[in-house]
Amino acid sequence: MEELYITEFDFERKIIIDESLSEYFKPIKIEGYNVDNPELKYEQKNYRIIKEKLPRLHFKINGDLKMHPDYDAEEYISRIMxxxxxxxxxxxxxxxxxGLxxxxxxxxxxxxxxxxxNHYALYKEYIQGEEFSEPIEEVTELKDLLEFLENIEHSEIIIRLKDNWGNVQTxxxxxIAEHNKKVLLENYTRSLYNKWIAQYNLTENLTNEDVKQNVLSLKGNTAIQPVSxxxxxxxxxxxxxxxxxxxxxxxxxxxTSNTHFDKKLTPQYQFLKIAVPPLNKLIEDYSPDKYKKKxxxxxxxxxxxIFRMVPDKEGxxxxxxxxxxxxxxKQMLR
Incomplete structure (x- = not known):
């Protein structure tokens, strides 16, 4: 078994967003976010400061350390150029x-x-908890239910009984009868809405009817950041x-506009789908016409x-x- 060794190099610098980089870099924009501090505004537009230790994996050949191919970026640049x-x-x-x-x-x-x-790492932390994905789904669920309710004449409610194996018994x-479906759907939707209101400590928005339903006695959960x-x-x-x-x-x-979150994808995958295409474009623009795509x-x-951005998956x-x-x-580039 080959011996593996990890080394780290200090990546500390002020990255100036000049014309050569601004062509490929689009700063993240969050609606409703304003920077009042002039210095922060200047930084947001002109530069970023990074201070990280980036890893390199090596293995020994005849007593000498050789860069593992997974980390040997300079080797691939050399082959291309x-x-x-x-x-x-x-x-x-x-x-x-x-330099490249x-x-x-x-x-x-x-x-x-x-x-x-500043974004997807926080999302990853949230969804690793037990209750992150649920509040986002609740927004969509309430939106859908309220659309059904507001278009009740074009909606229907059907109840199905399943056997012990999950098969629907036809x-x-x-x-549900037309004259009953609105009451049933409204009661169900309002109960979810009331819990949602209490969860985000928005009790001042409850109506007298909500108070009668003892919604104020519900214990509000800590608001999940993207929704709040x-x-x-x-x-x-x-x-x-x-x-x-x-x-x-x-x-x-x-x-969804502020987070670009898709519940079906992992935060890392979503981030790479954003970051890899411009990196690919930059490499292509600075490479000769003919080289191995591999x-x-x-x-x-x-x-x-090198940036620890490859999922820890087999293969x-x-x-x-x-x-x-x-x-x-290739999947990141599709």
Missing amino acids: YKKSFDNLDEEELEYVN FSFYIELFALYKIDYWN DKTKK EAIAILQFKDVKPAFSYSYFEELEKLV DKHFLIFSILK LLHNGNEDVKEDFI
């Missing part, structure tokens, strides 16, 4: 390859600072929580590895299959 190994570069070529490596990782670092450190299906921020932005616009489809439609749009794909993979680890690793990058 000069069609030869990094070890065979002359001094001028070596300087150019190192610095350029590429600076672009990815900008995306990591804006989209991962002879035990009942459609969206609620606050709407309130700032004088749009208060309401038992209406229009409110929850606007809230859902704001949550080298480009592994260059991208190595940069993701993507240091002993994983090359085809699986390349397919992973």
Whole structure:
């Protein structure tokens, strides 16, 4: 079994967002977010500061440490630019390859600072808890239910009985009568709405009818940030929580607009779908017309590895299959 060694290098610098980088980097924008501090405004527009320790994986050959292919970005740059190994570069070529490596990782670092450190990493922390995904789903559920309720004449409620194996018993299906469906749906929807209101400590918006239903006695949970921020932005616009489809439609749009979250995808996957295409474009623009696409794909993979942005999944680890690793990058570019 080969011996593996991890080293780290200090990546500390002020990255100036000049014309060469701004062509590929789009700072994250969150609606309703304003920076009043002039210094922060200047930083947001012109530069980012990064201070990280980035890993490199090595293995020993005849007593010498050699870079693991998963981390050997300079090797792939050398193959693309000069069609030869990094070890065979002359001094001028070596300087150019190192400059490109610095350029590429600076672009990815900008995306990591804006989209991962300040955004998707927080999302990852939330969903690793027990209750993050539920509040977001509740917004969509309430929006859908209120749409049914506000269009009750075009909606129907059907109750189905299932057997012990989960199969629907077709002879035990009942459609709720027209004169009953509105009452039934409204009571159910309002009970969810009241719990949602209490969860975000919005009890001042409850009606007298809600108070009668003892909603105020519900113990409010700590607000989950993406939803509560969206609620606050709407309130700032004088749009208060309401038992209406229009409110929850606007809230859902704001949550998804501010977070770009998709409950079906992992935060890491969503981040990479944003960051990898511009990195790919940058590499293509600074590469010769002819090169092996495989080298480009592994260059991208190595940069993701250096930034610890490759999922810990079988096939993507240091002993994983090359085809699986390349397919992973191709997936990010689709």
